[in-house]
Amino acid sequence: NAGVTQTPKFRVLKTGQSMTLLCAQDMNHEYMYWYRQDPGMGLRLIHYSVGEGTTAKGEVPDGYNVSRLKKQNFLLGLESAAPSQTSVYFCASSYSEPAGTPDTQYFGPGTRLTVL
């Protein structure tokens, strides 16, 4: 199993440009997440999905959109990039189990995005 993979690994954008980050998992997980991590800080949740066709806002959703058309993929879009969105973006996935069983998140390697 490849686990959680992210594409691309690095990207440089100019202010106002758009792009899509792709996250893929091969563990048949129900839940998927997008986080951002700024230098010296912990991870902050942007958006998440609890199943195919569903998405929800996390702690810092402004300026981002997401889609979960297939169970194994979770896309993060930046419609008009801003320098404040310069960060490292991590995708994660986890399984949902019957109530009483805690789920464990598995993370991808990250995408390093710079917006000039």
Add this chain to the structure above:
Amino acid sequence: DAKTTQPPSMDCAEGRAANLPCNHSTISGNEYVYWYRQIHSQGPQYIIHGLKNNETNEMASLIITEDRKSSTLILPHATLRDTAVYYCIVRVETGGFKTIFGAGTRLFVKA
């Protein structure tokens, strides 16, 4: 979800046990204690979790106090590759979307 308090940094000699403390005095009865670590520039990695009892796996041991207000992650024989930021997280059983990553403890393992 409960907040956690961790020391910002710790040192440990290679080959010795690393004991990382975490305070979670407002933890609720249905909240688990999770530990993750993040090696430089990589995605966080799950280590261990527990509810009430002490837990052990191939990576570490988790000791939770009887009143559940604090816990300790133990790496029994730290190596240089264990140098990382360690995050202590408390949250309810399901829903990774409730995982809140704080600043964590930066562990330096020295030769």
